[in-house]
Amino acid sequence: xxxxxxxxxxxxxxxxxxxxxxxxxxxxxxxxxxxxxxxxxxxxxxxxxxxxxxxxxxxxxxxxxxxxxxxxxxxxxxxxxxxxxxxxxxxxxxxxxxxxxxxxxxxxxxxxxxxxxxxxxxxxxxxxxxxxxxxxxxxxxxxxxxxxxxxxxxxxxxxxxxxxxxxxxxxxxxxxxxxxxxxxxxxxxxxxx
Amino acid sequence: xxxxxxxxxxxxxxxxxxxxxxxxxxxxxxxxxxxxxxxxxxxxxxxxxxxxxxxxxxxxxxxxxxxxxxxxxxxxxxxxxxxxxxxxxxxxxxxxxxxxxxxxxxxxxxxxxxxxxxxxxxxxxxxxxxxxxxxxxxxxxxxxxxxxxxxxxxxxxxxxxxxxxxxxxxxxxxxxxxxxxxxxxxxxxxxxxxxxxxxxxxxxxxxxxxxxxxxxxxxxxxxxxxxxxxxxxxxxxxxxxxxxxxxxxxxxxxxxxxxxxxxxxxxxxxxxxxxxxxxxxxxxxxxxxxxxxxxxxxxxxxxxxxxxxxxxxxxxxxxxxxxxxxxxxxxxxxxxxxxxxxxxxxxxxxxxxxxxxxxxxxxxxxxxxxxxxxxxxxxxxxxxxxxxxxxxxxxxxxxxxxxxxxxxxxxxxxxxxxxxxxxxxxxxxxxxxxxxxxxxxxxxxxxxxxxxxxxxxxxxxx
Numbered sequence: 001x002x003x004x005x006x007x008x009x010x011x012x013x014x015x016x017x018x019x020x021x022x023x024x025x026x027x028x029x030x031x032x033x034x035x036x037x038x039x040x041x042x043x044x045x046x047x048x049x050x051x052x053x054x055x056x057x058x059x060x061x062x063x064x065x066x067x068x069x070x071x072x073x074x075x076x077x078x079x080x081x082x083x084x085x086x087x088x089x090x091x092x093x094x095x096x097x098x099x100x101x102x103x104x105x106x107x108x109x110x111x112x113x114x115x116x117x118x119x120x121x122x123x124x125x126x127x128x129x130x131x132x133x134x135x136x137x138x139x140x141x142x143x144x145x146x147x148x149x150x151x152x153x154x155x156x157x158x159x160x161x162x163x164x165x166x167x168x169x170x171x172x173x174x175x176x177x178x179x180x181x182x183x184x185x186x187x188x189x190x191x192x193x
Numbered sequence: 194x195x196x197x198x199x200x201x202x203x204x205x206x207x208x209x210x211x212x213x214x215x216x217x218x219x220x221x222x223x224x225x226x227x228x229x230x231x232x233x234x235x236x237x238x239x240x241x242x243x244x245x246x247x248x249x250x251x252x253x254x255x256x257x258x259x260x261x262x263x264x265x266x267x268x269x270x271x272x273x274x275x276x277x278x279x280x281x282x283x284x285x286x287x288x289x290x291x292x293x294x295x296x297x298x299x300x301x302x303x304x305x306x307x308x309x310x311x312x313x314x315x316x317x318x319x320x321x322x323x324x325x326x327x328x329x330x331x332x333x334x335x336x337x338x339x340x341x342x343x344x345x346x347x348x349x350x351x352x353x354x355x356x357x358x359x360x361x362x363x364x365x366x367x368x369x370x371x372x373x374x375x376x377x378x379x380x381x382x383x384x385x386x387x388x389x390x391x392x393x394x395x396x397x398x399x400x401x402x403x404x405x406x407x408x409x410x411x412x413x414x415x416x417x418x419x420x421x422x423x424x425x426x427x428x429x430x431x432x433x434x435x436x437x438x439x440x441x442x443x444x445x446x447x448x449x450x451x452x453x454x455x456x457x458x459x460x461x462x463x464x465x466x467x468x469x470x471x472x473x474x475x476x477x478x479x480x481x482x483x484x485x486x487x488x489x490x491x492x493x494x495x496x497x498x499x500x501x502x503x504x505x506x507x508x509x510x511x512x513x514x515x516x517x518x519x520x521x522x523x524x525x526x527x528x529x530x531x532x533x534x535x536x537x538x539x540x541x542x543x544x545x546x547x548x549x550x551x552x553x554x555x556x557x558x559x560x561x562x563x564x565x566x567x568x569x570x571x572x573x574x575x576x577x578x579x580x581x582x583x584x585x586x587x588x589x590x591x592x593x594x595x596x597x598x599x600x601x602x603x604x605x606x607x608x609x610x611x612x613x614x615x616x617x618x619x620x621x622x623x624x625x626x627x628x629x630x631x632x633x634x635x636x637x638x639x640x641x642x643x644x645x646x647x648x649x650x651x652x653x654x655x
């Protein structure tokens with residue numbers, strides 16, 4: 001008797017779960033989370049005030065160009081999010097430009113010649129195996145190597161600034177060679193256009 | 194928490210002029226305590242134990258003379274912190290807590306159970322009383338020779354800061370009994386990303402790092418910069434009132450000095466032509482900073498500048514990296530890092546840069562962050578690559594013998610000496626993230642100082 005009841009319960013739960021699964025498969029709706037109710041005036045008063053927004057001077061945006069060039073019309077942040085200039089990668093402890101790095105820089109030269117008004121900061125980065133202190137100098141060596149190569153291919157030196165972040169801002173927070181390879185780089189940021 | 198001020202009553206006038214007269218941050222004028230009452234001079238003697246064995250101390254809980262909650266709490270805190278402070282230097286051995294609990298507790302200085310302490314083989318007993326008074330407590334402490342029952346050292350303190358009272362007692366007991374420069378009132382500084390604040394002006398997800406300070410034992414951790422960018426490599430000024438560090442708040446890295454008790458900021462390096470500047474190191478007299486800079490184009494070179502930004506002088510001039518300086522205690526020499534052989538190695542040169550440099554790290558594949566010990570030792574601690582990660586090593590400058598302090602647990606970097614040369618702070622990933630640890634100079638008694646976020650590049654105040 002008891003067993004029958006349990007069986008029925010199990011069957012009912014199974015049927016429900018199966019149905020639910022099928023429903024999910026048929027209808028992949030995003031998970032809906034309950035939204036918190038808007039805070040009432042009284043509740044808001046007891047809460048500590050939100051930290052002030054960081055004050056930042058708005059970037060000066062030049063007038064929209066007439067051309068339908070999406071790169072040229074994008075904001076600096078949008079531009080940098082899509083990395084129009086490809087980073088170059090380095091071997092451990094090294095600031096030497098590999099053939100791949102030179103090819104990548106040659107491509108970047110094409111972009112820099114097309115958008116001749118851009119100024120660019122070249123960031124030097126290192127992986128976590130080097131020490132924090134020496135990595136500041138090594139990151140600078142990498143940025144300078146990339147800059148020198150671009151200048152040798154005809155880019156005006158005054159368009160290219162360098163800054164080293166050592167190993168302070170890894171692109172990949174992992175602790176394996178795949179992550180390290182991504183973090184040993186010269187990274188390009190368009191700072192004005 | 195702000196450090197409140199107090200004036201220790203000195204038992205001996207000669208004591209004031211001794212090395213124990215250490216710089217404490219001055220209080221705001223409104224918190225100046227009234228001048229302390231005079232106390233008659235005492236005869237100082239030293240507690241000693243059997244030859245070659247540290248003296249054995251009994252340190253029963255301090256006695257709360259007034260029974261209000263605050264006084265009882267401070268008595269408990271002073272007892273606990275003092276025990277840890279004394280234990281940190283390993284100059285005494287201690288009657289264990291559970292044994293102390295079997296001895297009838299004294300109610301003051303007149304009913305100390307000397308016979309019982311004698312039976313327990315104690316050489317000294319340190320008794321303290323805590324009494325409420327306006328603005329805090331008065332703590333009286335007396336150290337007795339158990340055999341002669343004579344007072345070896347005694348002093349009174351007034352403050353509301355129990356930790357500071359305990360640290361001061363510890364430093365003064367070490368000074369008077371062991372001729373040791375105690376470091377219980379020194380502080381650590383380091384860089385931390387614990388706030389999880391995001392850098393502005395970058396499309397990548399980058400977290401800011403700010404400069405923090407903490408007591409030597411990791412208590413009272415406080416943030417001292419709030420500029421929401423990268424702030425790294427902090428260094429205490431010799432007087433413990435300022436911190437020089439590398440900050441990216443103007444874009445390229447520059448050397449800044451925060452006068453943390455005045456709330457003022459100095460831009461030591463600045464301007465469009467200054468290039469990148471990093472890793473400031475104070476000269477022992479606190480008047481100048483050595484640092485690495487790319488200001489003349491090319492790789493990082495070493496420079497010296499007055500702390501007010503004047504008197505710039507270039508020390509190195511080659512095509513290699515020259516960086517990460519540290520001064521000898523005399524100020525005559527600078528140890529630094531150069532990659533002139535193809536890998537970073539440690540060199541020593543005259544502080545004026547004249548006469549070339551001598552390589553110090555003879556057998557390392559990769560060495561960085563030299564840190565020159567204070568006297569009485571003459572050693573340089575550094576980071577060495579030992580495998581996939583790094584370890585802390587120390588080279589004795591007289592014998593050039595190298596010893597290793599850490600052995601491949603996580604990676605270990607950025608050693609910095611305590612003011613008495615007996616301890617080091619460093620960064621290690623052995624517990625997961627980057628954290629600050631302290632360790633004795635022979636590699637014993639590891640202690641974790643930070644636990645939140647990533648914390649790096651410690652420095653220890655004089």
